[in-house]
Amino acid sequence: xxxxIGLLIVILxxxxxxxxxxxxxxxxYTLRSKILTVKDYTADVNMKIDVSFMRIPKLRGTLYxxxxxxxxxxxxxxxxxxxxxxxxxxxxxxxxxxxxTVIDLGNVMVKGKKLRLVKVIPEDDxxxxxxxxxxxxxxxxxxxxxETTTRNDGTVIMDLEFGNYITYALPDKVTIYMDxxxxxxxxxxxxxYNNETPTVAVKDKTAKAQKGTIEISxxxxxxxxxxxxxxxx
Amino acid sequence: MIQLxxxxxxxxxxxxxxxxxxxxxxxxxxxxxxxxxxxxxxxVNFALSGVNEQFDIQGNxxxxxxxxxxxxxxxxxxxxxxxALVAGDSLAGEANLGTLRLLLTKPISRAKIVLMKFLSSFIxxxxxxxxxxVVALFFSLLLFGKGDMINLKSDAFxxxxxxxxxxxxxxxxxFAVLAMTTIxxxxxxxxxxxxxxxxxxxxxxxxxxxxxxxxxLELPLFTVIKPYLFTTHMIGWKGFFDDPVPYAAxxxxxxxxxxxxxxxxxxxxxxxxKKDIKS
Numbered sequence: 001x002x003x004x005i006g007l008l009i010v011i012l013x014x015x016x017x018x019x020x021x022x023x024x025x026x027x028x029y030t031l032r033s034k035i036l037t038v039k040d041y042t043a044d045v046n047m048k049i050d051v052s053f054m055r056i057p058k059l060r061g062t063l064y065x066x067x068x069x070x071x072x073x074x075x076x077x078x079x080x081x082x083x084x085x086x087x088x089x090x091x092x093x094x095x096x097x098x099x100x101t102v103i104d105l106g107n108v109m110v111k112g113k114k115l116r117l118v119k120v121i122p123e124d125d126x127x128x129x130x131x132x133x134x135x136x137x138x139x140x141x142x143x144x145x146x147e148t149t150t151r152n153d154g155t156v157i158m159d160l161e162f163g164n165y166i167t168y169a170l171p172d173k174v175t176i177y178m179d180x181x182x183x184x185x186x187x188x189x190x191x192x193y194n195n196e197t198p199t200v201a202v203k204d205k206t207a208k209a210q211k212g213t214i215e216i217s218x219x220x221x222x223x224x225x226x227x228x229x230x231x232x233x
Numbered sequence: 234m235i236q237l238x239x240x241x242x243x244x245x246x247x248x249x250x251x252x253x254x255x256x257x258x259x260x261x262x263x264x265x266x267x268x269x270x271x272x273x274x275x276x277v278n279f280a281l282s283g284v285n286e287q288f289d290i291q292g293n294x295x296x297x298x299x300x301x302x303x304x305x306x307x308x309x310x311x312x313x314x315x316x317a318l319v320a321g322d323s324l325a326g327e328a329n330l331g332t333l334r335l336l337l338t339k340p341i342s343r344a345k346i347v348l349m350k351f352l353s354s355f356i357x358x359x360x361x362x363x364x365x366x367v368v369a370l371f372f373s374l375l376l377f378g379k380g381d382m383i384n385l386k387s388d389a390f391x392x393x394x395x396x397x398x399x400x401x402x403x404x405x406x407x408f409a410v411l412a413m414t415t416i417x418x419x420x421x422x423x424x425x426x427x428x429x430x431x432x433x434x435x436x437x438x439x440x441x442x443x444x445x446x447x448x449x450l451e452l453p454l455f456t457v458i459k460p461y462l463f464t465t466h467m468i469g470w471k472g473f474f475d476d477p478v479p480y481a482a483x484x485x486x487x488x489x490x491x492x493x494x495x496x497x498x499x500x501x502x503x504x505x506x507k508k509d510i511k512s
Contacts, residue, residue, distance in 0.1 A: 193470075
């Protein structure tokens with residue numbers, strides 16, 4: 001009798017975990033479908049780049065996005081800076097496309113909110129994304145955080161805050177944490193003015209020094225307006 | 234006093250060689266602008282290679298503000314020579330021509346004569362820097378347009394919004410005037426010692442070149458003396474293109490330059506007061 005009870009518990013446990021994995025897979029695919037409903041958008045943005053070796057003022061401009069990976073920041077005559085194309089500033093590029101394996105890591109509490117954490121591994125070996133962890137707000141079907149490990153560009157973490165455009169899963173604010181390489185030019189070339197005050201780069205020579213942060217506040221979106229490729233030239 | 238200053242300015246601007254300086258400034262500026270028009274993109278790509286690896290920078294990087302910065306950086310090495318051409322000639326040139334003795338027969342103190350010569354050299358320096366500002370900034374903006382300015386330091390990439398650039402140039406040119414005034418005062422001192430103008434001009438350039446090398450060598454041996462060299466502080470104008478602007482450091486540099494200027498001028502007056510004028 002004890003043997004049968006034990007067997008029943010094992011079967012039930014397996015059943016529950018298979019069911020949870022299926023559930024997580026379904027959740028991820030549903031989330032991805034929601035995110036992919038946005039084919040393009042134009043948004044007024046404020047961008048703040050915080051990289052140890054960069055001193056850049058807050059940039060205001062218009063961000064153009066077209067699925068799957070076209071992005072351009074227009075600054076009306078000013079310079080625009082975006083991370084290299086493969087580290088895109090939109091969540092759709094930080095979650096793997098195509099067939100994936102989803103591993104359910106259960107529920108976690110983040111800032112007092114219960115979120116479902118899933119690990120997503122693309123089945124295509126050539127995908128630049130090796131692994132993505134997604135923190136999902138199940139109630140609203142939103143990716144609140146994504147941590148993506150790429151083959152060539154290190155690890156990119158994206159935090160998303162939602163507000164007015166929740167139905168499109170478009171955030172009001174995005175914070176991206178990315179790996180940055182060191183920057184150095186010979187002093188003989190730049191002929192620096194030695195002001196004897198440590199630069200930002202020197203001050204930040206701590207563990208944080210190799211991390212960069214990009215903060216984007218989206219002020220207003222125009223979604224699925226049918227942007228053409230010409231807008232990205 | 235005003236009459237004496239007028240005479241000194243007349244002497245400076247009557248000579249054709251004074252205008253050579255303005256011609257040289259214009260020529261170098263146009264050469265740099267031409268070089269940047271033809272091969273500027275390659276230069277910018279090389280300079281930005283460290284940043285381009287990680288970021289896509291789009292827009293008019295090679296704009297008039299960046300070109301002016303490059304011109305200013307290269308010209309401020311040559312401008313001491315152009316300043317010395319006038320300041321180094323002011324006393325020694327007169328000694329060479331034999332007019333110095335004649336000048337000293339007038340009922341004006343030697344100190345006043347030195348001060349007026351310094352003041353006229355200062356006015357010439359201001360006009361030269363203003364000319365540089367006009368030629369470099371105006372024509373660069375005309376040829377390359379406006380845009381946000383980038384400033385590449387050895388350990389930092391600084392971006393300045395175009396609406397935030399002009400006041401920095403105003404202060405940078407004002408600082409350049411201060412730095413060149415120090416050169417003028419040194420040249421005047423050397424001029425007091427000489428009886429022909431070639432010596433002070435060459436000596437001025439020699440001192441500037443040697444001290445500039447010392448200021449830029451990253452060797453512990455020179456680290457101790459660097460803060461005391463005026464050449465270390467002459468590039469203080471670059472501080473205005475940093476973010477945040479290191480006002481304290483720029484202020485210190487300005488004080489050092491003023492002290493040097495006053496020191497050179499005082500030494501000139503002291504020496505000239507005792508000098509036995511033989512020509």
